[in-house]
Amino acid sequence: MSVYSPEQDFLAFSRANEWSIEQPSAFTLDNGTGVEVWDTGIIAFVPAQVTSHDIILSCGVHGNETGPIELCNEFVRDILDGKLVLSTRVLFIFGNPASMNIGERFVQENMNRLFSGAHSQAPGLSNHERIRAKKLENYVQRFYQEGGDKGRSRTHYDLHTAIRGSKNEKFAVYPYQKERKHSTLQLQIMLACGVNTILLSNSPTTTFSYFSCDQFGADAFTVELGKVRPFGQNDMTRFIEVKQTLKALLSGGDMGLSPYDEADFNLFKVSRAIDKQDDSFEFYFADDVVNFTSFPRGFLLASEKDTQYKIIEEGEAIVFPNANVANGNRAVLMVVPTQLPT
Numbered sequence: 001m002s003v004y005s006p007e008q009d010f011l012a013f014s015r016a017n018e019w020s021i022e023q024p025s026a027f028t029l030d031n032g033t034g035v036e037v038w039d040t041g042i043i044a045f046v047p048a049q050v051t052s053h054d055i056i057l058s059c060g061v062h063g064n065e066t067g068p069i070e071l072c073n074e075f076v077r078d079i080l081d082g083k084l085v086l087s088t089r090v091l092f093i094f095g096n097p098a099s100m101n102i103g104e105r106f107v108q109e110n111m112n113r114l115f116s117g118a119h120s121q122a123p124g125l126s127n128h129e130r131i132r133a134k135k136l137e138n139y140v141q142r143f144y145q146e147g148g149d150k151g152r153s154r155t156h157y158d159l160h161t162a163i164r165g166s167k168n169e170k171f172a173v174y175p176y177q178k179e180r181k182h183s184t185l186q187l188q189i190m191l192a193c194g195v196n197t198i199l200l201s202n203s204p205t206t207t208f209s210y211f212s213c214d215q216f217g218a219d220a221f222t223v224e225l226g227k228v229r230p231f232g233q234n235d236m237t238r239f240i241e242v243k244q245t246l247k248a249l250l251s252g253g254d255m256g257l258s259p260y261d262e263a264d265f266n267l268f269k270v271s272r273a274i275d276k277q278d279d280s281f282e283f284y285f286a287d288d289v290v291n292f293t294s295f296p297r298g299f300l301l302a303s304e305k306d307t308q309y310k311i312i313e314e315g316e317a318i319v320f321p322n323a324n325v326a327n328g329n330r331a332v333l334m335v336v337p338t339q340l341p342t
C-alpha cells in the first residue's frame, strides 16, 4: 500500500491498491484547485472559485467496463496537469479496482445491486464488494455535504458499458423519481453526450445512481456508453461527444445543447423484470441480439423448468439479458416505448 503523489497515474495507483490505501492525501495545484485523495479510486477536486454545482462521475463499478474508466482517468490527468480547469467541484469514483485487475465485472458480487443499504442486508458485509459499496455511499454523502445544501445543484453520472451491443449504442437509465419531475435539461445534456435512448425506471432499486438521486436529490443517471472491451482496446473516438460535453460541464464551457424536443429521444419504461429461479433458465434468442430489440407478441423468450416466458405486449423489448446471473436475480428487463410523464 502507498500514499498517492501527483506524478502517479491515478488509475494505476488505484489498481495497485485494490481495496484500500495507506492513508488519504491532499495537495493544491498551481491554479489553486484543491485535490484530495480519500481512498483507492476516490479523488475529489475543489476549484479555487467554487460555483454552485457538485458533480460526481463514477466508473468501474463493473471492473471490465474499461471505456468510461479510461475516459475518467483522462479527465483526472488533465485536471492534475492543469489542462482542464474546473469551474465545479467534482468527485471521481473508480468503483472496483480489484475487478479491473482480473478483467471481470466483479470479484464476488455485482456491486450495482448493493447500494441504498443492500450491502448490509443478509448476509451482511461479508465480502469486499459489500464493504466497498458502503464506503462509496459514505464518499458520496461526504462530497455532497461538504458542498453544502443551499441552492446547489447535484449531478451524478455513473458510467458503464453494456455486455451486449445496443440498437442505440449509448443509452441511459433514469432512476425512479417519485414525485419529482424528470429534468428536460438533463435529457438535453444526455443528447449532447450522444445518448438519445432513455429508460425511465419506475421503482426504487439498489443501483448507485438511484442511491444519489434518492438520498441527495441528485440528477443521477446510469449511462451506458457502448460495449464492454478490454483496457486499451476501446475506440476512444466513440466517446468524443460524451468527452466534449462532460469537459464543458466541468469547466463551465458551452455544452452546445439543442432545445428540448421529445422527438429527439427514444423513451422506454420498464414493463416487467424476469427473474431467474432455476439453473435450467435459458433464452431463445442469440447471444448477439442487442439491447432494445423487440419481438412479436407471443414470442417465446425464455424458459426454466415448467415456466415459459413469452412476449405479452406488442413492442416489448429486452434490456440487459443475462442468463448467467445467480438464481433469484433479474435475468432480463422488459421495456416498452413511452413518453415523459407530465
Ligand SMILES: [Zn+2]
Pocket (backbone or CB within 6 Å): 061, 062, 065, 160, 161, 162
Ligand atoms: Zn456496468
